[in-house]
Amino acid sequence: MKRWWMLALGVNAHAGVTLGLFGLPLVMPEILRHFNVSLPVGGLIANAPAIGVMCALVAWGALADRYGERVVLGAGVGMAAASLAATAFAGSTWAVITLLALAGAAGSAAMVGGGRIVLRWFEPAERGVAMGVRQVSFTLGMAVAAFALPPMARAHGLPGVLLLCSGVSLLAAVLAALFMAEPPRAISGPGAERAGSPYRQPALWRVHATSALHVVPQVVVSTYGVDCLVTTYGWDDVAAGRLFGVAAIGGALIRVAAGRWSDRTGLRMRPLLILTLGNLAVLALLVAGTLTATRLGVAALVLASVMTVSGNGLAYLAAGELAGPGWAGKVLGTHNTIQNTVSLAVTPVAGALIVGAGYWAGFAAGLACAVASLPVIPRRWERARRS
Numbered sequence: 001m002k003r004w005w006m007l008a009l010g011v012n013a014h015a016g017v018t019l020g021l022f023g024l025p026l027v028m029p030e031i032l033r034h035f036n037v038s039l040p041v042g043g044l045i046a047n048a049p050a051i052g053v054m055c056a057l058v059a060w061g062a063l064a065d066r067y068g069e070r071v072v073l074g075a076g077v078g079m080a081a082a083s084l085a086a087t088a089f090a091g092s093t094w095a096v097i098t099l100l101a102l103a104g105a106a107g108s109a110a111m112v113g114g115g116r117i118v119l120r121w122f123e124p125a126e127r128g129v130a131m132g133v134r135q136v137s138f139t140l141g142m143a144v145a146a147f148a149l150p151p152m153a154r155a156h157g158l159p160g161v162l163l164l165c166s167g168v169s170l171l172a173a174v175l176a177a178l179f180m181a182e183p184p185r186a187i188s189g190p191g192a193e194r195a196g197s198p199y200r201q202p203a204l205w206r207v208h209a210t211s212a213l214h215v216v217p218q219v220v221v222s223t224y225g226v227d228c229l230v231t232t233y234g235w236d237d238v239a240a241g242r243l244f245g246v247a248a249i250g251g252a253l254i255r256v257a258a259g260r261w262s263d264r265t266g267l268r269m270r271p272l273l274i275l276t277l278g279n280l281a282v283l284a285l286l287v288a289g290t291l292t293a294t295r296l297g298v299a300a301l302v303l304a305s306v307m308t309v310s311g312n313g314l315a316y317l318a319a320g321e322l323a324g325p326g327w328a329g330k331v332l333g334t335h336n337t338i339q340n341t342v343s344l345a346v347t348p349v350a351g352a353l354i355v356g357a358g359y360w361a362g363f364a365a366g367l368a369c370a371v372a373s374l375p376v377i378p379r380r381w382e383r384a385r386r387s
Contacts, residue, residue: 003121003183006069007130009176010110010117011137013073016172017107018141019149020084020165021049024100025223026146026241027161029230030153035093040351043223047347048097049104054340056105061112061333065326069113074177076109081169088162107169108336110137115332119320120183125263127317132259135313139252142222144168146245150238198331204322206378208335211315212342213373214276217283217366218308219343220350225301228359232293247305254310259317268318269379275311276373282307283367291360304363 024031024046032042064072083103090096115134122130152160198204222244229240261271282303289297316335323331354362 002181003130005179006117006121006181006183007133009180010069010073010113011134011140013077013113013172013176014110014134014137015141015144016168017077017080017110018138019145019168020080020100020162021053021104021107022138022222023142023145023149023165024049024161026142026226026244027149027153027158027237028224028227029237030150030158030161034158035096037093038351039224039227039355040348041093043347043351045093045097045100047219047223047344048100049107050340050344050347051097051101052103052105053108053111054337054344055101057108057112057333057337057340058330059333060109061329061331063329064109064112064116065329068180068182069117070177070180070182072109073113073180074173076106076113076173077169077176078106078173080104080107080109081166081173082106084162084166084169088159088166108340110172111336112329112333115316115320116328118317119328124321127321128259128261128263128268128314129256130259131313131317132256135255135259135309135316136252138312139248139255139309143245143248143252146241146243146248150241154238198323198327201322203378204319204331206376207315207319207322208338210272210373210376210378211312211319211335212338213369213376214279214308214311214315215339215342216346216369217279217304217363218312219346220362220366221286221301221304221308223347224350224354224359224362225305228290228301229298232290232359233298243302244305247302250306251309254306255313258310259313262314262317268314268321269377272311272314272318273374273377273379275307275314276370276377279304279307279310279370280367283363283370287360287364287367290358290363308366 028042028046031045060072080103083099083106087096087099090099118127118130118134149161152164226240226244229235230237258271262268282300286300286304289300319335320328320332350362
């Protein structure tokens with residue numbers, strides 16, 4: 001049972017810091033009002049933590065490989081809490097972006113540490129479910145953010161939102177620092193210690209590339225979905241945020257189910273391929289619904305917010321297993337760095353595309369990237385491993 005307690009601490013740390021690092025798009029209307037900026041600039045502010053995340057993940061991974069999760073989670077998430085608190089009192093737009101980037105750099109420790117817990121505490125046959133639970137940390141954090149941040153923004157503005165995010169992160173950091181421990185023994189099986197760099201395997205590069213393509217529709221939906229409901233369909237800010245909160249719970253459930261599926265089959269990439277095909281159908285409906293501004297768009301937007309995150313854990317786990325424990329921190333850090341680099345680049349581009357052509361165009365770009373990922377998913381490596 002101790003391994004599940006360790007996983008729970010990792011989930012709590014990641015979920016806690018997620019509010020401040022990834023939950024700000026849920027109060028996009030308040031950001032636009034607070035700073036009186038355009039949608040692309042608002043998107044940059046809301047996703048500013050990704051600037052720090054992409055710069056620090058590999059370093060945190062190396063530190064986790066050397067010093068373990070207790071030091072990394074306690075220090076990183078604690079520093080993120082301090083940065084988010086400072087952001088609440090910043091005056092200028094660029095000061096806010098800078099402080100949020102610092103919060104992202106610090107808080108990204110939780111993104112690496114949680115993944116290493118799965119690889120170091122769990123046997124291979126349990127890792128799919130365990131990684132699904134670990135990936136719930138993001139959707140759990142987003143669900144809490146969806147229900148808590150819009151009402152806080154309405155009552156206390158953006159400073160209140162940032163202070164709430166800071167407090168949650170601080171609590172998560174203290175718990176990790178007090179109770180996190182090292183595993184009593186090494187786990188063998190897929191992902192055991194490897195000699196030399198795992199990047200000699202083409203499959204690892206393809207797993208990274210697959211996730212980079214999959215993050216595009218996820219970012220477009222999560223960053224601009226609430227504003228789409230408010231602007232296109234006339235939804236109230238708080239109601240739109242709550243809808244995305246319910247969708248985040250659905251995303252958490254589907255990640256755990258996908259992990260269980262992968263454990264039962266012993267495969268990671270084939271379930272990911274099937275989930276990608278499902279994403280294509282949902283995104284196509286989303287493009288059609290928003291292009292015509294019908295109710296289909298609302299339903300498809302909710303489904304897309306669930307489906308676009310469904311395969312994250314499978315790709316993340318495959319990268320970690322290809323890396324082995326000795327390289328897990330660095331490889332998982334690289335994996336998340338690539339995702340966050342793409343996220344940061346896509347956010348303003350998608351915002352400009354939406355302003356110029358409409359929300360359907362931004363969602364269509366996400367659909368195109370999902371289609372492009374189909375030949376990239378490394379299925380042959382997995383078949384060769386089983387034979």
